[in-house]
Amino acid sequence: MVDMECVVQGIIETQHVEALEILLQGLCGVQRERLRIHEICLKSGPHLGTVASEVRLLCDLEQAEPSWTVIHAGGAMRGAGAEQISVLVRSMVESKTSKNALRMFYTLGYKLDHELLRVGFSFNFHRGAQITVTVSSINKMLKLHATDEAMPVTPGIQMVEVTAPATAETYAEVASAVSSFCEYLAPLLHLSKPGISTGVVPAAAASLMSDGGGTTL
Amino acid sequence: MEGEGGGEGLNQAVQQQLNLKQVKTRAISLFKAISRILEDFEAYGRTNSTPKWQDILGQYSMVNLELFNIVDDIKKVSKAFVVHPKNVNAENATILPVMLSSKLLPEMETDDTAKRDQLLLGMQNLPIGMQMEKLKARLDLISAACEGAEKVLADTRKAYCFGTRQGPAIAPTLDKGQAAKIQEQENLLRSAVNAGDGLRIPGDQRHITPAQPPLHLADALPVIVNDPTAQPQLSSNTMPAQNSLLQTSSASQLLGRSAASPSGATSTTSFDNTTASPIPYANSPRSSTNMMNTPSPQPQTTQQQPQVQQQQRQKLMQLPKQQQQHHQILAQQQQFRQSAMQGLGQLHGQHQMQFSQPLGHQQFQGRQLPSGHVQHGIGQSQLNQGNQMTRLSQFSGPANSALFSAAQTTPNTQMIPNISGTLPSQSLLQRTQFGLSGNNPQRSHPSQMLSDQMFNMGGGNPGGMMPIQQQQQHGSQAFGSMASNAQNLQSGLVTLQNTQQNHPNFSQQRQQNLQ
Numbered sequence: 001m002v003d004m005e006c007v008v009q010g011i012i013e014t015q016h017v018e019a020l021e022i023l024l025q026g027l028c029g030v031q032r033e034r035l036r037i038h039e040i041c042l043k044s045g046p047h048l049g050t051v052a053s054e055v056r057l058l059c060d061l062e063q064a065e066p067s068w069t070v071i072h073a074g075g076a077m078r079g080a081g082a083e084q085i086s087v088l089v090r091s092m093v094e095s096k097t098s099k100n101a102l103r104m105f106y107t108l109g110y111k112l113d114h115e116l117l118r119v120g121f122s123f124n125f126h127r128g129a130q131i132t133v134t135v136s137s138i139n140k141m142l143k144l145h146a147t148d149e150a151m152p153v154t155p156g157i158q159m160v161e162v163t164a165p166a167t168a169e170t171y172a173e174v175a176s177a178v179s180s181f182c183e184y185l186a187p188l189l190h191l192s193k194p195g196i197s198t199g200v201v202p203a204a205a206a207s208l209m210s211d212g213g214g215t216t217l
Numbered sequence: 218m219e220g221e222g223g224g225e226g227l228n229q230a231v232q233q234q235l236n237l238k239q240v241k242t243r244a245i246s247l248f249k250a251i252s253r254i255l256e257d258f259e260a261y262g263r264t265n266s267t268p269k270w271q272d273i274l275g276q277y278s279m280v281n282l283e284l285f286n287i288v289d290d291i292k293k294v295s296k297a298f299v300v301h302p303k304n305v306n307a308e309n310a311t312i313l314p315v316m317l318s319s320k321l322l323p324e325m326e327t328d329d330t331a332k333r334d335q336l337l338l339g340m341q342n343l344p345i346g347m348q349m350e351k352l353k354a355r356l357d358l359i360s361a362a363c364e365g366a367e368k369v370l371a372d373t374r375k376a377y378c379f380g381t382r383q384g385p386a387i388a389p390t391l392d393k394g395q396a397a398k399i400q401e402q403e404n405l406l407r408s409a410v411n412a413g414d415g416l417r418i419p420g421d422q423r424h425i426t427p428a429q430p431p432l433h434l435a436d437a438l439p440v441i442v443n444d445p446t447a448q449p450q451l452s453s454n455t456m457p458a459q460n461s462l463l464q465t466s467s468a469s470q471l472l473g474r475s476a477a478s479p480s481g482a483t484s485t486t487s488f489d490n491t492t493a494s495p496i497p498y499a500n501s502p503r504s505s506t507n508m509m510n511t512p513s514p515q516p517q518t519t520q521q522q523p524q525v526q527q528q529q530r531q532k533l534m535q536l537p538k539q540q541q542q543h544h545q546i547l548a549q550q551q552q553f554r555q556s557a558m559q560g561l562g563q564l565h566g567q568h569q570m571q572f573s574q575p576l577g578h579q580q581f582q583g584r585q586l587p588s589g590h591v592q593h594g595i596g597q598s599q600l601n602q603g604n605q606m607t608r609l610s611q612f613s614g615p616a617n618s619a620l621f622s623a624a625q626t627t628p629n630t631q632m633i634p635n636i637s638g639t640l641p642s643q644s645l646l647q648r649t650q651f652g653l654s655g656n657n658p659q660r661s662h663p664s665q666m667l668s669d670q671m672f673n674m675g676g677g678n679p680g681g682m683m684p685i686q687q688q689q690q691h692g693s694q695a696f697g698s699m700a701s702n703a704q705n706l707q708s709g710l711v712t713l714q715n716t717q718q719n720h721p722n723f724s725q726q727r728q729q730n731l732q
Contacts, residue, residue, distance in 0.1 A: 061433060113413055114413035140409070143418070157399070157406060159407075197403045198403075199399055199400055
């Protein structure tokens with residue numbers, strides 16, 4: 001039973017995503033998985049308690065039958081030790097659920113805060129820890145739940161996330177494994193904690209890797 | 218430090234600045250005073266007479282005060298000569314003693330002596346200045362060769378249409394405007410993912426969607442009727458739709474019949490536009506009924522079939538596209554490798570690219586990744602030249618370190634040129650030894666020894682970049698980045714196959730630390 005996760009985020013220009021996919025396939029040794037997730041963020045109302053709560057419902061549209069997951073991401077670890085770690089460690093609870101979850105949360109009193117659509121690919125592999133690398137474009141829906149009319153928030157830039165589940169006893173090793181793996185991606189992108197921006201890799205290094213990937217105009 | 222050996226090895230100006238002679242004189246006088254006191258104590262013991270405590274306490278006070286002053290002066294002297302690591306943790310605790318030692322291990326010293334003799338072959342009789350000039354000339358020749366190789370590689374890429382998208386003329390770093398724009402977009406993207414900024418829909422647009430629910434939310438949407446805030450809006454839309462549906466289906470029961478309102482007409486039109494096939498339209502009366510009554514299993518079963526069919530169609534359409542992309546990628550990779558090998562053949566690149574690694578040229582190392590297999594055939598003589606290059610890079614490091622050390626000891630700016638000009642050769646030798654100790658973790662690392670055998674590369678070659686950068690860090694950061702160095706060693710243990718890729722990553726991280 002995992003109750004924590006280690007997270008780092010970064011951005012990459014869309015023109016270099018193909019090179020990153022080739023690099024990831026070489027490093028991870030597994031096939032990529034296509035990604036199309038409708039993410040609904042719900043927030044608790046005042047009558048549910050004094051502490052605000054945020055729940056995310058993920059519907060995987062890539063499956064033959066839409067698959068629902070509910071995630072509650074809690075607070076990040078704080079203190080001098082957390083400052084020195086290069087990844088974010090936070091509590092996280094995740095569970096598979098049926099399609100009635102949205103109805104249940106509405107009945108409980110949760111309100112819809114925002115929603116987004118992720119389109120891209122991901123790699124799942126084990127290297128010191130069970131690591132998931134997700135490369136996706138983040139799309140905004142102009143109408144409520146209109147997933148077919150979604151538009152990218154930043155058309156030329158995509159989000160890269162590296163996550164790994166952990167427990168209170170193993171988060172140090174997991175953080176070290178995630179940090180070590182991120183160093184292999186340094187030629188193409190920089191990764192940092194959520195909330196800390198790092199920019200993109202200068203064009204020369206990314207251009208070399210992209211030419212190695214070999215895409216035609 | 219306060220002895221004769223330390224004094225002889227230092228510059229006269231440094232001695233005068235630190236007032237070493239006075240400290241030495243006072244230390245000697247203190248030693249004599251203490252010796253005299255000890256003789257008095259021996260006399261008291263022999264004659265068995267009562268000592269004069271008042272005199273003894275007075276002498277003790279004088280000795281204590283003088284000792285305190287001397288210790289305080291020695292502290293000032295130590296600041297210039299003592300290295301004190303500030304960030305010691307579990308990761309670097311095992312490496313620090315080796316790096317702080319002022320003398321190399323015996324086997325390292327033997328190897329270093331052999332390399333030094335080979336490097337200075339034929340120049341040992343010349344003075345230090347001429348030796349440095351000759352080494353600098355050799356460095357310039359190698360740099361010119363690297364630049365020539367880089368230019369030919371760029372021309373080859375251009376000839377084979379690899380550089381048309383981004384040519385070598387583009388600056389390696391983004392200009393400030395573009396960097397600011399990218400940072401703004403990054404902040405926008407991160408805040409959208411983590412906090413939902415920019416993703417919320419205004420309240421007045423929410424009521425439009427219930428008429429067009431996506432398939433995966435079809436069962437979840439009826440719950441919105443129970444939402445107190447949304448119920449009035451939904452009820453106002455449901456009644457006209459119900460009327461029009463009842464008229465269309467000509468049900469036997471007729472609720473209050475009235476003239477069609479404009480909103481009813483709009484609702485009917487939206488139904489016709491959204492339904493692409495008759496199946497969902499045929500199910501509309503049932504879903505409408507479902508809102509009022511208890512849901513039955515039959516409508517769910519019927520609604521699932523269109524989902525499966527549509528998704529299967531999407532997958533069938535996507536497969537050929539993916540296969541085409543993979544085919545193009547593979548063909549392009551083969552073409553790039555052929556052109557790279559031809560370019561290397563024109564260059565005699567095995568000989569020249571070998572020297573580029575110790576220089577830490579980031580762009581060059583990035584290019585080496587596709588042609589890594591060429592280096593497997595490097596001969597032994599070329600490896601020796603690579604090792605010479607390693608020593609060259611190490612030799613130039615101590616000069617910078619000596620200059621920085623001189624600048625630290627003398628706050629007066631005008632004295633720096635004189636001090637650096639008159640530094641003796643022994644000082645250079647000592648700093649060379651200190652810089653070389655940085656090689657020990659790399660050389661004695663198990664994965665490093667294995668990779669030496671796998672890739673047929675010299676032991677000193679991957680570590681050639683460490684002394685320069687570590688000395689720079691020693692001057693500027695004082696062991697601040699020891700943790701990252703240990704992490705590099707740990708990442709080397711994860712997978713041996715990535716050792717070759719680890720080399721450019723290492724230089725990338727070092728440059729980031731320096732920035």
